[in-house]
Amino acid sequence: MLAPTLAIVDDDQDFSAFLAQIARSRGFDTHRFHSVADACPWLAQHDTDLTMLDMALPDGTGLDVIARMPNGHSGQIVFVSGTEDREEIRRAVATPATRFIGKPLRPDELDQLLRQTLSQFELRQHARQAQSHLLVGHSDVMDSVREDIARVAPTALSVLITGETGTGKELAARAIHAQSGRAGKLVCVNCGAIPGELLGSQLFGHERGAFTGANARHLGVFEQAQGGTLFLDEIGDMPASLQVYLLRVLETGHLVRLGGIAEIPVDVRIVAATHRAGGPEGGLRSDLYYRLARYPITLPPLRARGRDIGLLAQRFVEAMNRETGNSKVLASDCITALEQYSWPGNVRELRAATEYAYLRQEGREVHVMPMQRLPEVTDTDELRFQVGMTFQEVQDRLLDRTLAFHQGDKTAAARSLGVSVRTIHNHLARRRSC
Amino acid sequence: MLSGRRLHALRNELNVLAVGLLLLRRELEYSDRRELHEALDRMERALGRCVDLLAGSDTGPQPAG
Numbered sequence: 123m124l125a126p127t128l129a130i131v132d133d134d135q136d137f138s139a140f141l142a143q144i145a146r147s148r149g150f151d152t153h154r155f156h157s158v159a160d161a162c163p164w165l166a167q168h169d170t171d172l173t174m175l176d177m178a179l180p181d182g183t184g185l186d187v188i189a190r191m192p193n194g195h196s197g198q199i200v201f202v203s204g205t206e207d208r209e210e211i212r213r214a215v216a217t218p219a220t221r222f223i224g225k226p227l228r229p230d231e232l233d234q235l236l237r238q239t240l241s242q243f244e245l246r247q248h249a250r251q252a253q254s255h256l257l258v259g260h261s262d263v264m265d266s267v268r269e270d271i272a273r274v275a276p277t278a279l280s281v282l283i284t285g286e287t288g289t290g291k292e293l294a295a296r297a298i299h300a301q302s303g304r305a306g307k308l309v310c311v312n313c314g315a316i317p318g319e320l321l322g323s324q325l326f327g328h329e330r331g332a333f334t335g336a337n338a339r340h341l342g343v344f345e346q347a348q349g350g351t352l353f354l355d356e357i358g359d360m361p362a363s364l365q366v367y368l369l370r371v372l373e374t375g376h377l378v379r380l381g382g383i384a385e386i387p388v389d390v391r392i393v394a395a396t397h398r399a400g401g402p403e404g405g406l407r408s409d410l411y412y413r414l415a416r417y418p419i420t421l422p423p424l425r426a427r428g429r430d431i432g433l434l435a436q437r438f439v440e441a442m443n444r445e446t447g448n449s450k451v452l453a454s455d456c457i458t459a460l461e462q463y464s465w466p467g468n469v470r471e472l473r474a475a476t477e478y479a480y481l482r483q484e485g486r487e488v489h490v491m492p493m494q495r496l497p498e499v500t501d502t503d504e505l506r507f508q509v510g511m512t513f514q515e516v517q518d519r520l521l522d523r524t525l526a527f528h529q530g531d532k533t534a535a536a537r538s539l540g541v542s543v544r545t546i547h548n549h550l551a552r553r554r555s556c
Numbered sequence: 557m558l559s560g561r562r563l564h565a566l567r568n569e570l571n572v573l574a575v576g577l578l579l580l581r582r583e584l585e586y587s588d589r590r591e592l593h594e595a596l597d598r599m600e601r602a603l604g605r606c607v608d609l610l611a612g613s614d615t616g617p618q619p620a621g
Contacts, residue, residue: 144578204568225567226571226574227575232575540586
């Protein structure tokens, strides 16, 4: 699936048509239905990212549609209705429908709903792609990583993952959670991305009035991951004072929210990661290090994965083929050069180089050239344009750069450029035909 | 006073106008025709007033949906 799917079930054809147009311009794949009988067979066969349901339909109600949807339906369902019947509204929000929005729709409400759905879709796509790429490769080092994951996942042991940036530490954490059998969810936190003064509240939560601006009780990620797994990335960046408290929570299995007094039991499996050298010297207190590294896993750098490099590049080409509808292949004569390159950015760099070559090159074969990728922009997000360049050249460079930034994701690039996905496709098609 | 059924119909029609205006707003996002943007602003404000009036009106018995 290349675009998020929106199903509109509403007998108002004008509203449905406008809504579908707006959603398509945001990159959605839209499907319109005007009755219960019209919608149910399709919804029984297809999963959607968002279903917008009217309450009053010619042959029943939106509640009838929901009742006939498969149990495993995972997308969001939103009632959009002009009803003020409180009993109907109560029944709507008592079903798996997560929201009820009254007509007339407010522009900001619709905008927020579409944005939220797009963002969730992208996260799921990213996780799905990332998961599949992790499993690629037959090198001994990756076999060893897979064995480690399979061995430790079903246990309750804490895991410390080390490896260079771009080697897939979060993917390994996801694989551990997926194979753990734990019923709760996986919650990921990058300790280096949250200011130290906020991190404590993010991790352990706070009570109302704990500090200025704490207007309501907040559950930290520990409580959100109850029964599941908490992935703490860049654990070495966590302030020392919080490391002490984290150790105490891990040892006792209880936490106290900031500003609170109650001890709350937590059942959370910890997977931590750092790109720093393994061992207590990597920014971690030694007592916490030994508590977290009950089972250490080191991810190999890409340069140590030999023939996996070609396999991964081919996998990235196949992913681009699915996205663009082309049938390109990785040029076999570039594989040796790829295997000899040092790949300081690891798999992330290989992916970017492959997608860049894919988009830039005509013809069926994709020649990935790591040393020549984005020579003028590798260290900056800026683009340089000179007087004398044609408007077309400016557009081409801006589009290439934006696509590379979003790792070939046309929906994200379109949003970033403020144009429709169709415009991006048209632009690329025009260039291919030149 | 409008009946519940008429109010419901009015909500549906205003809904079409609201989403239609949103679509036009998006289509004109990159247009520099100021008079069109001003016209859209006025229409959106008028629609907002209609919605406010509707929200403040009495409702009779409600139809389904």
